[in-house]
Amino acid sequence: MKAVTNGDILWTPTKEQIEQSSVKKYMNWLETNKGLTFESHAELWKWSVEKLEQFWETVWEYGEIQSSKPYTCVLEERKMPRANWFPGARLNYAEHIFRNMKEKPALLFRSERVSLREVTWEELKQQTATVASALKKLGVKQGDRVVAYMPNIPETVVAFLACASIGAIWSSCSPDFGANGVIDRFQQIEPTVLFAVDGCQYNGKTFDKVPIVKQLQEKLPSLKKTIVVPYLRNDVSPWDESVLLWTDVLKEEGELIYEQVPFAHPLWILYSSGTTGLPKPIVQGHGGILLEHLKILSIEYNIAHDSTFFWFTTTGWMMWNFLVGGLLVGATVVLYDGSPTFPDANVLWELAEKAKITHFGTSAAFINVCMKQGMRPKDTYDFSHLQAVLSTGSPLTTEGFLWVYEHVKDVWLVSCSGGTDVCTAFVGGSPVLPVRAGMLQCRSLGANVQAFDEHGHSLINEVGELVITEPMPSMPLFFWNDENDHRYLESYFDTYPGVWKHGDWIKIDDEGSCIIYGRSDSTINRAGVRMGTSEIYRAVETVEGILDSLVIDLEVMGRKSFMPLFVVLQPGVELDDALKQRVKEAIKAHVSPRFIPDEIYQVDQIPKTLNGKKMEIPIRKLLLGFPLEKAVNVGSMANPESLSFFIELAKQWEHSNV
Numbered sequence: 001m002k003a004v005t006n007g008d009i010l011w012t013p014t015k016e017q018i019e020q021s022s023v024k025k026y027m028n029w030l031e032t033n034k035g036l037t038f039e040s041h042a043e044l045w046k047w048s049v050e051k052l053e054q055f056w057e058t059v060w061e062y063g064e065i066q067s068s069k070p071y072t073c074v075l076e077e078r079k080m081p082r083a084n085w086f087p088g089a090r091l092n093y094a095e096h097i098f099r100n101m102k103e104k105p106a107l108l109f110r111s112e113r114v115s116l117r118e119v120t121w122e123e124l125k126q127q128t129a130t131v132a133s134a135l136k137k138l139g140v141k142q143g144d145r146v147v148a149y150m151p152n153i154p155e156t157v158v159a160f161l162a163c164a165s166i167g168a169i170w171s172s173c174s175p176d177f178g179a180n181g182v183i184d185r186f187q188q189i190e191p192t193v194l195f196a197v198d199g200c201q202y203n204g205k206t207f208d209k210v211p212i213v214k215q216l217q218e219k220l221p222s223l224k225k226t227i228v229v230p231y232l233r234n235d236v237s238p239w240d241e242s243v244l245l246w247t248d249v250l251k252e253e254g255e256l257i258y259e260q261v262p263f264a265h266p267l268w269i270l271y272s273s274g275t276t277g278l279p280k281p282i283v284q285g286h287g288g289i290l291l292e293h294l295k296i297l298s299i300e301y302n303i304a305h306d307s308t309f310f311w312f313t314t315t316g317w318m319m320w321n322f323l324v325g326g327l328l329v330g331a332t333v334v335l336y337d338g339s340p341t342f343p344d345a346n347v348l349w350e351l352a353e354k355a356k357i358t359h360f361g362t363s364a365a366f367i368n369v370c371m372k373q374g375m376r377p378k379d380t381y382d383f384s385h386l387q388a389v390l391s392t393g394s395p396l397t398t399e400g401f402l403w404v405y406e407h408v409k410d411v412w413l414v415s416c417s418g419g420t421d422v423c424t425a426f427v428g429g430s431p432v433l434p435v436r437a438g439m440l441q442c443r444s445l446g447a448n449v450q451a452f453d454e455h456g457h458s459l460i461n462e463v464g465e466l467v468i469t470e471p472m473p474s475m476p477l478f479f480w481n482d483e484n485d486h487r488y489l490e491s492y493f494d495t496y497p498g499v500w501k502h503g504d505w506i507k508i509d510d511e512g513s514c515i516i517y518g519r520s521d522s523t524i525n526r527a528g529v530r531m532g533t534s535e536i537y538r539a540v541e542t543v544e545g546i547l548d549s550l551v552i553d554l555e556v557m558g559r560k561s562f563m564p565l566f567v568v569l570q571p572g573v574e575l576d577d578a579l580k581q582r583v584k585e586a587i588k589a590h591v592s593p594r595f596i597p598d599e600i601y602q603v604d605q606i607p608k609t610l611n612g613k614k615m616e617i618p619i620r621k622l623l624l625g626f627p628l629e630k631a632v633n634v635g636s637m638a639n640p641e642s643l644s645f646f647i648e649l650a651k652q653w654e655h656s657n658v
Helices: 015-020 022-034 041-050 052-062 093-100 121-137 154-166 179-189 210-219 286-300 318-329 347-354 364-372 398-407 483-492 533-540 577-590 616-623 640-653
Strands: 009-011 107-111 117-119 145-149 169-173 193-197 199-202 205-208 225-229 243-245 266-272 280-285 308-311 332-337 359-363 388-392 412-415 417-419 424-428 449-452 463-468 500-508 514-519 524-526 529-531 546-551 564-569 599-602
Touching: 009 398, 009 412, 015 022, 022 041, 022 052, 022 286, 041 052, 052 286, 093 121, 093 154, 093 286, 093 318, 107 154, 121 154, 145 154, 145 179, 145 210, 154 169, 154 193, 154 332, 169 179, 179 210, 179 280, 179 533, 179 577, 193 210, 210 225, 266 286, 266 318, 280 286, 286 318, 286 424, 308 318, 318 332, 332 347, 347 359, 359 364, 364 388, 364 398, 398 412, 449 500, 483 500, 529 533, 533 546, 533 564, 533 577, 546 616, 564 577, 616 640
Parallel strands: 107 332, 145 169, 145 193, 169 266, 193 225, 225 243, 308 332, 308 359, 359 388, 388 412, 564 599
Antiparallel strands: 107 117, 199 205, 266 280, 417 424, 449 463, 463 500, 500 514, 524 529, 546 564
């Protein structure tokens, strides 16, 4: 590849592309309907965060939100948390999905076992109606939780939309999660019904999931029924009276009725882990998600009824929820279930050609794999339909940017960043701006993203904490079973009162372009899925012979992603290959294969504070090359002698770009 430096312009939209872009159409609408004129995207963004209420009201109107009752105001008060958006309004997320029915397919689906097939809008609606009717017959009502242990298949979309239509609250985990990880999530929310598959295939191997489904039934006493989708085999039979088969559920047709719920009625519960305790059950609402996804997809990301929208994701990542949002604008949504590299890393590029994908969503990790394997997809596949490549999950390097332009297509490349916590991207792209290597084009409309120093002062052209200073509609309504918002406040507002701290480092330049440098906290980020270290510790420390452990994620802009695990062993125990394998198997079984460490090291002690807390953030800084005095407060340590191992390791890594 040719040489490229950070900030080099790799793509510039033509005048025609700008005029035909979704954001330009929105700006024209603002001028015609509101008398508002903006000379640049930067001006539009500034207005969207300064005139916050006016902006979101125009999104409501522009998106033609259907509400059975009017709202009394846009936002009661600019405060976080618990901002009260559009009080009085009553609506339903699923109703906005099915106003878009077209002759083109609603879904395209492919897996390692199933060749590309279509699901029409009529099929999607009828199956949603049938499943919604079945859920109501089972006694599911507004506010009840319905959960899924399902892969990224059409049945999962149907089940979710059925829940949304009746006002039930959806939550899902993908089958790559081990039983304990699923139980830790679902036990907290006490679900009534479980959707599950009998098994699945990944990377060419089949996995029987019935034993885990039975474990879930045993550990979730609130469950009344389990609906099983025969996915791995056709000869599945109910194993007890609480089990129904998906095929039997679909035999009785139903009528789709959209229960009208308040704007802030819970739509789904997502999970994002902190450094301690169980995963955080994040509750997001019908109205907030509807408004945010319509805004980002139909105004910012050029996705419309003639688009074919794909993102490689599992149902355990917020990008699945985001992908399903493509149906809100009438796009055809492409689902893929399986490994992105089976039988090789061409599988998704082949899918892009066959499905005629216009918006191809992936991760920086996948682009890096393609780059390292020397792939040249454009030499093999027809990407004439491709309009945009979108990347998230971790910072995309300058080399990753260049690889897309040299080996995929001269196309709008969107590197974006956001989070489960808001189920969207708050920094990303715009089709009216140039693409610069290694940089995110702009901050999202309506998202007042700033870089703060430790004193809460906004920074320009300097790295600071990524904060959001004004409320967004898709911010969590609350955490489930979080008394007095204790965990919610602790998660986002303990550093800058009233200002959301996200846990990432960011630099914003004079033009509003951004660079995300990685996390400023100690959560683990593997291809966009964040996991609390506590879940990994629980798995590791069940392994016989291990007394204590510390896991550090060293993913940061400009460095190779690397996640080491440090363990303290019982006297006489040796860290041999067999023990390492047992550790990896424990993480695979209890957490997910995604979080298996890259390397395991034996240490005498885990660095801890005087009150016994593992020093994750200081050790992370030390291993990233921060000077000792800037990384660790030695005076606050219970065992400062434990640092010597990590100091030496940091020196070894200094020039190796681990």
